[in-house]
Amino acid sequence: MTLEGRTGELVSDWSLLERVVQRDESALSALYDRYSGLVFSEAKRILRDTGAAEEILQDLFYQIWRTAERFDAARGSLAGWLLVAARNRAISRLRRKTGKTEELSENGVSLKVDLESTAAQNILLHKVRVVMGSLPEGQRQALEFAYFEGMSHTEIAEKMGQPLGTVKTRIRSAMEKLKQVLA
Amino acid sequence: MTNGEHIRDEEFLLLAAGALPEEECAELRAHAAGCAECAAKLAEAWGQAAVLAFLVPQERPAATVKAELFARIRAEREADHRYRWPTKSEKEVRAPKMDDGLGRASTAPARRPRWEWVLVPVAVALLVAALVQWRENQRLSMELENANRQIADLMNARQRTQMLVDVLSAGDTVSVKLASNLETANAWGTVQYNAGKGMVLYSAVLPPLPEGRTYQMWLVPKNGAPISAGVFLPKQGARQLWTAEVPLNTEVKAFAVTIEPAGGVPQPTGPKVLLGAS
Numbered sequence: 001m002t003l004e005g006r007t008g009e010l011v012s013d014w015s016l017l018e019r020v021v022q023r024d025e026s027a028l029s030a031l032y033d034r035y036s037g038l039v040f041s042e043a044k045r046i047l048r049d050t051g052a053a054e055e056i057l058q059d060l061f062y063q064i065w066r067t068a069e070r071f072d073a074a075r076g077s078l079a080g081w082l083l084v085a086a087r088n089r090a091i092s093r094l095r096r097k098t099g100k101t102e103e104l105s106e107n108g109v110s111l112k113v114d115l116e117s118t119a120a121q122n123i124l125l126h127k128v129r130v131v132m133g134s135l136p137e138g139q140r141q142a143l144e145f146a147y148f149e150g151m152s153h154t155e156i157a158e159k160m161g162q163p164l165g166t167v168k169t170r171i172r173s174a175m176e177k178l179k180q181v182l183a
Numbered sequence: 184m185t186n187g188e189h190i191r192d193e194e195f196l197l198l199a200a201g202a203l204p205e206e207e208c209a210e211l212r213a214h215a216a217g218c219a220e221c222a223a224k225l226a227e228a229w230g231q232a233a234v235l236a237f238l239v240p241q242e243r244p245a246a247t248v249k250a251e252l253f254a255r256i257r258a259e260r261e262a263d264h265r266y267r268w269p270t271k272s273e274k275e276v277r278a279p280k281m282d283d284g285l286g287r288a289s290t291a292p293a294r295r296p297r298w299e300w301v302l303v304p305v306a307v308a309l310l311v312a313a314l315v316q317w318r319e320n321q322r323l324s325m326e327l328e329n330a331n332r333q334i335a336d337l338m339n340a341r342q343r344t345q346m347l348v349d350v351l352s353a354g355d356t357v358s359v360k361l362a363s364n365l366e367t368a369n370a371w372g373t374v375q376y377n378a379g380k381g382m383v384l385y386s387a388v389l390p391p392l393p394e395g396r397t398y399q400m401w402l403v404p405k406n407g408a409p410i411s412a413g414v415f416l417p418k419q420g421a422r423q424l425w426t427a428e429v430p431l432n433t434e435v436k437a438f439a440v441t442i443e444p445a446g447g448v449p450q451p452t453g454p455k456v457l458l459g460a461s
Contacts, residue, residue, distance in 0.1 A: 023260075025256065028256075029249070029253070032249055032252070036244055036248075036249070037241050037243050037244070038236050038237075038241065039236075040242060040243070040244040040248075041236070041239045041240065041241050041242045042236040042239050044239075044242065045239040045240075047328070048331045048332070048335060049324070049327065049328050049331060051324055051327075052324065052328070053244075054244055054245065054248045057244055057248060058248055058251060058252045058255070061252055065256055075226075076226065077230065077233075079233075080229065080230050080233045083233040083234075083236040084229045084232065084233050086236075087232075087233075087235075087236070091201065104229075107226075108222075108225070108229060109229040109230050109233055110223070110227045110229070110230045111229075111230035111233050111234070112230065113234075121237075124234060125237040125241075128235070128237040128238060129237070129238065132238055136431075137381065137428050138428050141428075142202075143200055143235070144238075146200045146201045146202035147200055147201045147232060147235050148235075148239075150201060151202075152202060152203065152204045153197065153202045153203070153204075154204065156202065157447075160427075160428075161414060161415065161425060161426075161427055162411060162413055162414075162427075162447070163399075163411060163414065163446055163447030163448060163449060164447075165448075165449050166411060166447075166449060167202075168202070171196070171197060171200050171202050172193050172196050172197065174200075175196040175199070175200055175228070175231055175232070176196070178231045178232075178235070179231060181234055182230065182231065182234065
């Protein structure tokens, strides 16, 4: 199964998910082809470990197979859930958390941009990099320490030698700027 | 945590960025779980954070990952099919009908071939071998992870050293000596500042402070409010160098060190202990 339907039109995530609910492996395969690169790259960036990133990738798609019926097109974004869940699991692993990690609800991420085609992903990739490149170095660094290294604002303040309030402001400002990407 | 009953907007952003400590995250998520309005805002903040994945250089996973995923799915489907309770019609298909000699058909009990029991010890042995292999893989993964972490630390240290060399060797880096306002004889500081790179390097010898207080370095720009260049606590007898990033191309007229509450403050409030004009 390719990303294209028989008529040549792009098959939406939600159509594919409906087919996954009906136990259609080719639909899961299409979703995997669509998002596995993003999920794997993100997990690997956080963990710096190919094997561990592959495990997270496989577990997430296995979860989609097992719980596809829980996703609701009206309430969340599959791509958003994949990216945030991958980040959270990788950070949990990085920090060697024990016990049960709090799971992100299947409909817990609202991402109102199209990521269903490679072209759309490339456009967003360009926009994100332009916006992040325009941020002052301190804002960009603070956000990356939080998101990719799993550091709390207090740890970031200590690492950057900045007051806690400054670090919070930097992260908030950087996140606000990211709204431009989604506008 | 909340403004009235709801989570504040800034907290959504900090939570989604991953910057809040675990206890605060749990508290906010627990609130959002029972509050549709906050849950919707949190979902939007997560969406904003999700696009950060696009900052990462994109790589494709090995083809074997997908193959393993589908092997796992097929094994599970097969197991489900094999071990689920058979339906009535399946029972009838599997069990041959026999005539009981009285003209009534009966269903023969399904016979399990004896040789299947040979598989039990084999399966146990395979399970044990798989467990041993899994533990070994875990150990090796951990070692590899540690090694990768050490490499990352070394690369960070190398980058920092390179940055120090770049700033110190740049022709446009200015060097400023800071004079002490303290009565202590041995108190001084030096600052290296490169406006083009937005970098400040400084060292200082200062007396120890009581608990809950810290020294804070400030750039005093020609226009605008002082800019923090970080908090620091010099160790007696140690040679220490602190670095800070500041907004690019800031024209600075002076550098100052003040005593502030631990953690620092957005603008100076305490007494100046070191001062130097640029």
